[in-house]
Amino acid sequence: MCLVYDELRKVASRLMANQVSDHTLQPTALVNEVSLCLMRHRDFTWENRASFFSFAAEAMRNVLVSHARAKLALKRGGQNRHIPVDLIDLPWEPEMEPARLLDLDSLLRSLGEKDHRLAKIIELRFFLGCTEDETAQILGVARSTVQREWRVGKRLVAARVPP
């Protein structure tokens, strides 16, 4: 029971961290609600939340990659029928060169096959702007693991996705 409660507190503080706009949400109150919820949905686990953040990160990646593709296509004057060329204004423009973003995307794709966790770490940190701590919480690993992996990831990206 203690463990579950502890996990739920993590969920709560995680939500707090990410819903800064949501000022009335108190971790303790939320934990109570979530416990209530737990009684009804027995399968509510940490994994669900983790999946959600992964999902959000992946969705973000998808949007940004399509956007970069469209931008590039526009630049080249190409008429690739799969890419709507008018897809060039996003509410939040990525700061990165479209070509480089696409390179990063394909690196992550191939990295994902060999090293799922590292790819996820990069995805969460870069596309969703998660901190080290948040990433560790989401993936359920120690912070030191994230740090160690991140070091490798950064070097890999530096080597393979040069400016």
Next chain:
Amino acid sequence: MPADWQLVKEIFTQAFSLEVEKRKAFVEDKCRGDPELRRDVDELLSADSRYADFLERGAVPVRHRFGVMDHITPEIEAGAQIDRYVIVEKLGQGGMGVVYRAYDPKLDRLVALKLLHGSVVRNQKGKASWLRREAQALAKLSHPNVVSVFDVGELDDRIFLAMELVQGQTLKAWLSKRSKTRPYFEIVGMFLAAGEGLWAAHQVGLVHRDFKPSNVMVGDDGRVRVLDFGLARSVRELVQSDDTQIDPLSRNDKSIPDTDQQIPPRSLVSQSFSATGEIAGTPGYMALEQLRGGYVDARSDQYSFCSALYEALYQVLPYEGENIDDLIANIEARRVQEKCADNKIPVWLHPVVLKGLDPDPDGRYLSMAKLLTALRDDPVRKRRKRMAIGSLIGLVVLMTVFIIWLGAIAGGIECAAPESELDTIWSRTIKRDMAKAFAASDLWFSDDTYLRVSGHIDEYMSKLRLAYVQACEDTHKYGRQSIQLLDRRIICLRRKQYQLAALTKQLSEQVDDRAVNNAIKAVLDLPDPGRCRDVEVLVEDTLLPVDPTLQERIEKLDAMLEKVEVHIKLGTYPEGLQASEYLLVQIENIDYPPLKAGALYLKGTLQEKMGDYQSAEKTLRQAIQVAAFCKNVTLLTRASLRLVWTIGIRKRDFDGAFEVLRVLDEKLLAWLHTPVDLMADYHHHRATLLAVEGRFDEAGVLFRQAVAERRQVLGDDHPAVAISLNSLGNIFSEQGKYSQAKPYYEQALMILEKVLGPKHPDVTQPLNNLGSVSYNLGDNQTALRFYRRSLKISEPVLGSDHLKIALPVYCMGECFLAQKKYKEAERMFARALKIVQSTLGSEHPDSTRPLHGLGMVSFERKKYPLARDLLQKALSIREKLLPPGHPLVTEALSGLGKTYLMMQLHRKAYKFLKRAVVLQEKTPGDVRKLADSRFALAQAILKAHGDRKKARDLALLAREGFESAKSISIHDIAQIDVWLDNLTRETP
């Protein structure tokens, strides 16, 4: 990527932990004999990670992560520590200090931490401890109507108080809402509770000295609490003592300095003298003795209390003045300001409050207790044996949703729905207007639709009422849920209420044909209020920001959002698009992402509905991005599904659609507790996409799932269930499994007739499908009956030249053709052709159907050259626009081949029939059609090449095909048998 990435990573990590000069040797040793491994490790070791620093900054500028945060600038950053308290965020700022939400790790609870301004207490060593004493006395006071002070302490030269954190609003904010319509007993109820708090403090010798509505909190739990006891005096006296060195404990100080110069005359009464001013307190609420700087005691609080109550009841302060002297003069002369005339405040209250406002403290009530008794002595409500302590639940913005009645006798809580608000949504006037609006429509089923719509709205209203009551009871009666969750539940219910309001308004004002068509579905599609019980749904729903002005604007925009949704439901798309664009401009001004995501989603949906797929795709991708940022899974899913629909079904870009679906993985959605209705949409969309791609088995499974899920959420009788059933039937039809398709169409028809009424245009879809199934099963008579029913519904509405009429007309032609009623068939085909050509142009693929039909009529009438011309035309249009294996192409090839066969042009016949058979074999479809082509090909082979064996084998295959067909075609089989007999006899 390196082949053995894990090994590369391991060696790199080990090498990295070594000193730089030792790394090379280590790597050399580890990678001995494997130059590739060596190269991969070196690549990492030599990489300059600064080139990847951009990863730390995030893909998009971080400041955009939380739009609302831009409005709040904390002075002490979240996470900072004051004493043992950890700052969470700033809650507000007052004249005397800043209030933070903070966490007390020792007692594991959240507190409100008030940090007094440094300037107030600076250089007050020794004096600060006095303030401490005062606060400590307050800390000992425990009363439900007084905010508890847990702890007092010092931070550098500043004093802080750790207090009970009250979720709610100030009485001032509460009063400003509905100030004109709020019943007097609600106001008095609030003050009675606050008065109890004052009385409790007076009993232990504490005087508030700055009682005013902004110093009273109305909790979301309905409890009223007075705060900031004694601080006014403390701070004031500390400041004064700085100038005058008067002992702060001395009560007879002439403490008001020359105030005239400091106070701008016009804002006199509302001016709160801040820490930088000379007095703390608000002159408009101050008693005469306080304004004069004389002796202050509990009776001064009584005056302030009555002054605030007077203002709350009559919208004006009892005494006004251009400046302090003026004010003092008016009080002395008892020149009470006129109360507002249009007020429904009972007369007995006026003298009760005025007694508390006597300039002479001795003229007031002896104590707060006496005053409270007098206020409770309501002759009207006493008769009803009910005393109301009005209270408000919900966020600041919610206004009164429930009034909780604390029954004077029973003492229990009675929960009620916001009846007056609900009444305006579905009032007698609205009902009457709606009936009129529907009656004005030319559509013959509008009366029936009106009755159904109003019935469904009645039902929905009672569901909504029940949900409100249950939400309240779960917190206040059963204690099953916290106040915070109740807030969210109420917000959730209010959104439903808005949507209903927008719908009834729209339907009562203007009802055109589109609206009549969609009205029933629109009402049935209103979100189930029961879903607001779902904790997951509530926790995910983003709450409103703290800034009250922002809140109000957001709530307004929220209501507009619901209006746009109603336009979508009623099919009034252009109006909806306009509204959504306007809405987006408004949202842009406040930069509130959750709302923006919703508006973008609706705009994208409208663009899709209006056929602007390019823009829709763009808008929906924007919506997805914003929704992902707001972590709103429901919206993210909805927008993604709409995007799948737009690019997959509308733009036929299957790769793109499946790319989106890849992200929207099924398991993931289940994990996330995606609501069942959304799961159903997901399955339906995915299935449609698979069906278009020809993956019928997978599509069938998903459609079944969608049907089950929609039944679960929407009940058996809902148009959405019928749509999924209809699609399921289509899956079987597409595969030629007509008898399996039939029951699904029948169920769909039954549901639609029941829900929408038998005359509703939407009923024609399953009718047409049933016609087609019956035709394909060889039951032409039944098929004709279905088509006639369909035409009877749509012809009067759409006119006899409408494109939608063409389909049943054409199909009737097919039935007549099968019945060998060539004259009727020709008439039908010609009519269908005329409609299609005049609306879509003569090159449109849809025009080839009646063209082909006419060709077949000519064929049957043995007018082969004419048949050839017609069929050739149909074929060339189809080949231009459709993939080679498409059934329409093979059908035309086969027809043309048969025509040439009859014209004795055997080689030509062979050419077309061969192609038809090869393509039909490749893409399995209707077995009878394949058998028909095969038999024709057999004849062509025999005539063109004389290959008897090949011809015979093919004919036998054809015979098998006819036999295996669901409806055995005896005629066709007999024909083959005769031919085979002849073949055998002719064998030399």
